[in-house]
C-alpha cells in the first residue's frame with residue numbers, strides 16, 4: 001500500500017508526464033473543479049473545443065485509457081463534452097459506461113422516498129436548488145451559502161438506512177447510495193481493457209474524490225488534488241487549479257506525439 005504524504009506535494013510544471021506517463025497510465029478525471037472551473041449553475045459548465053481536443057489526443061496515445069469520474073450523470077457529461085464521448089463513471093460511481101459502450105445503470109428507486117421531501121424543502125427556501133439526477137439528489141446552496149448547515153442537517157435526517165448517505169461537496173450536498181463511490185467507479189473501469197494492467201491516476205478536487213484517492217493509493221497509483229491551498233487530503237500531489245492541470249495534460253502530448 002502506498003501511503004499518501006500528509007501534505008500533498010505541489011507538482012512542478014510538466015511533472016505529470018514523469019510520474020504518470022501515457023505509455024503506462026490510466027487517467028481518471030473528475031470534471032467540476034478539476035477539468036473545468038466551478039460556475040454558478042451546473043448547466044453553465046461546458047468544455048471548450050481545446051479541452052475536448054486535448055482529451056481526445058491523450059485518449060489516442062494512452063490506448064484509450066481515459067475516463068471521466070464525476071458526480072454528474074453520464075448524460076450530462078455527454079452534454080458538457082459533446083461531441084466527445086468518453087468512458088465514464090457517473091453519479092459518484094452509480095452508473096458506468098465502459099470503453100465498448102456497455103453501460104450499467106443505477107437503481108433510481110433508492111431515493112424515491114426522499115425526493116418529495118427534499119423538493120418541498122428546496123421550494124421553501126428561495127435560492128436553494130434541487131438537482132434531480134434520478135439515482136442521486138443534489139441540493140445546491142451556492143446562492144444561499146448561509147443555509148448550508150440547515151440544508152445538510154435536513155438531508156442527513158432523510159438518511160433512514162445505512163444504504164443511503166449524504167455526500168457533501170462544493171456548495172452542495174447529495175443524497176446517494178452508500179455502496180456507489182468514485183472508488184467503486186474507478187475499480188469497475190480498471191477491471192477491463194484498456195485500463196487493466198495500467199497504473200491508475202486519479203485527479204479530483206472535492207470531498208467525493210477522497211475515496212478515489214484512497215483507492216488509487218492502495219493500487220500503487222497516483223492521486224492528485226486540485227486545490228488552491230494545501231488541503232487535508234489523501235492525495236499524494238496537488239495542482240492549484242484546472243488551468244495548471246490543463247498545462248500538465250498538454251505536456252503529455254509531447255510524450256505521445
Ligand SMILES: O=P(O)(O)OC[C@H]1O[C@H](O[C@H]2O[C@H](CO)[C@@H](O)[C@H](O)[C@H]2O)[C@H](O)[C@@H](O)[C@@H]1O
Pocket residue numbers: 030031032033034037038039040041042043045069070071072073131138140142169170171172174206208
Ligand atoms: O464529481 P464532479 O465532476 O466534480 O461533480 C460534482 C458536482 O458538480 C456539479 O456541482 C458543482 O459544480 C457546479 C458547476 O460548477 C456548481 O455550480 C456547484 O455549486 C458545484 O457543487 C454538479 O451540479 C453536481 O451534480 C455534481 O455532483
